[in-house]
Amino acid sequence: MRWLIWLLVLLLVPLLVSTALVLSTRTQHWSLARWDSTGLAPAPAVHPAAVVQVYAARAWGWKGAVAVHCWVAFKREGAAAYERYEVVGWGVAQGAPAIRRNLRPPDGRWAGSEPELLVDLRGAAAAAVIPRLEDAIARYPYPHRYVTWPGPNSNTFVVWLAREVPELHAALPSTAIGKDFLPGGRLLAPAPSGTGFQLSLAGVLGLTLALDEGLELNLLGFVVGIAPKQLAIKLPGLGQLGWSRSGPDLAPDGLG
Template identity: 40%
Template sequence: MYKGLILAVAAALLSACSSNSDWRTASREPAGIAPSPTTEKRAVIEVYGADAFSWRGWFAVHTWIATKEANADEYTVHEVVGWRVERGQPALYSYRTTTPDRYWYGSKPEKIQSIVGEEAQQLIPKIESAIQRYPWANEYTLFPGPNSNTFPAWVGLQVPELELDMPFRAIGSGYAD
């Protein structure tokens, strides 16, 4: 009796947490938490985390780094994504956008770190240098890493002035140690 009840509850929970079962239709809308580059002219560094896609979001987050130089019209988002490796591409990639705080396939991001102004302007070149040296740019392993959480954690170790404190659910962030 209890075994059946436990299985039924587990099935219900898993189906509820995977409401975004189709990544193609999951929201990628801006969350509205990043400073707009049209109004914020100072340099900005933001680190975001959002629940991982589907049922994985119950256990883990996906994290990424966004930087914007002073007076820039766009952010540069830097992240590691496993499906890119499966397609023969580097796991690490960067792209420019005005909306670095987009939902991660249906999950609203939260700010992990935010630095604005002169401090951000001084740290961005250090971050970019660390990104260029990231040792696992072409690798992705869900567990124990390297994965999307290993990347910001490693950058944080290379640029200790960031004082980056990764979330508990950033599985793989310890791989960078």
């Protein structure tokens, strides 16, 4: 019984703290927030080589207390602009596609959220994966479906791309709720980073063990774990806390 109490503490206390921190920063409607470029994506005119990037930003509203929104952006060598792909929920119930293309700038803020750059491939390495990324996007199993919890959602989409294109080595934040939802009801899959394995029951209960992600225990979509490689711990809502980061990934506040 005592272990159950400690488990509830590990889940509930970080969630309460993250909720208080995130909601205390909500000062405006999402439509009034910034969506402009952050400069993380090199300008095509300055950097003609191919680029592939993966981003994460804190979700908007109540979801921002517990989760981030992820997306992918890329450009071919010599291209004048980037292509940005992500999954969003608004409009899907009315028949809109879940996958959206060029909704915002490739490195744009997400309703005021400062994005975190998770993957940054350039040159030949980026050029080699772009055709495979496009193929994986076309084959995404849920192009017209969005479920906030436990998935499929925006993070399920990016993890699908990561598994189909292992060269991305995309280890999503522990707050990327939906990343543990395995398409087709699968129970076992490679970890998103490709450095280990993941067990998952419909995204609500599971275990990830990998070099990049570390050890993650998924309980109802919320992750508790450790990341030895980064000397960090992972807590629901607060995300990863450790020596390799200046603080919890609470700063962004966007819409997802």
